[in-house]
Structure formats: C-alpha cells, structure tokens
Amino acid sequence: MRIISGKYAKRNLFTLKSNKTRPTSDKVKESLFNSLGQFFDGGAVLDLYAGSGALGIEAVSRGFDRAVLVDINFEAVEIIRKNVALTKEEDRFEIYKKPSSAALPFLAKNNAKFDLVFLDPPYAKQQIAKDMKKMDKLELLNPEAIVVAETDNETSLPDVEGFDLFKEHHLGKTIVRFYQKVEK
16 A cells, blocks of 8 residues: 655655455555545645544645544554654654544544545444434534545445435545535
8 A cells, every 4th residue: 555646755654464344455545535626735634543544644745734544453653653754754643542422522622624535334224324314413523624424335325414425436446535514
C-alpha cells in the first residue's frame, strides 16, 4: 500500500499484519479520491477508524491542511505513527487511540470541525449511521462537509437525517458511499 498522489506520492506505507483491520486497497483509494476531486485547497479531515492512516495521509498529501487519525487498536495506532513519520510533517496530524464513542465527544470538546470524514468501521451498518448522527449533533462538521463510508457489498445503510447520499461506487466487494451534510 502506498500514497498515490500529491506531496507524499509513492511513499510505501506500513500496514498492520492482522485481521483486525481491512486496509483500503490502492484501487479503492484511487477511485475514492477521483470521485472527491484530485486535489484540495485546505480543510480538516477525520479518519475515525484509521487502521494504517492511509486515507487521512492521502488527503493531506493532496492538499488538506491537517488530519485527525483515530483507532481503538494499539498496534494500528503504532502503524499510524510510523506512517505519519514518513511524511516528515507530523505537526499536520493528530493521532488518538480511542473508540469512536469517546473520540467524537473529545473532538467536540476541543472545538474540532471537519470538512471530510472517512468511516470504515468493523460493524458498518449500525456504526456508520450512529457516528454520522453523533457528529451532526456534536457539531463536528463544517457546512457541506463530506462523509465517505466504506462497506462490503453485503451492507446496506439507512438514510441518515441531515445528510444526502450523492454518490455510490461499487468496486468489487467494496461499496464507497459519499454523503454531504445538508444545512437544517
């Protein structure tokens, strides 16, 4: 797995040698970023189930100002730290070992606001909708923020109030859904 494009392009990333995470393949990552737009002009990213940190690092590589990378798994957090070190710009990243249920209130308490959020939890169906509702309630999202939810092709997601599903990509056994926060 590697950084595909931008400032950190072609750097190989460390991955967790475990079945506790499902790294986003380069093919899925490339399609995801092609759908979002190749490059960005600032903003903040949250990867709530970061695994290796690849999505958040890719987003910063392509022009986001900073990324918050969260994972509950100790080994994953260690891999994220190693991957962030490869950027030589560690100050553009915050890394937390927390479950999403603790991370979201913590981030809200610290007045965090995000323009892009990646959600790829192990128990997708229940957790994605729950996380999106909680982020909205805690006012963690800037107007028109985008939430990217990655699931397997067996998982259907309910509509989430306050968000519009505007794009869906089927890539083999993976489905990537793009939501945009709508103003109330």
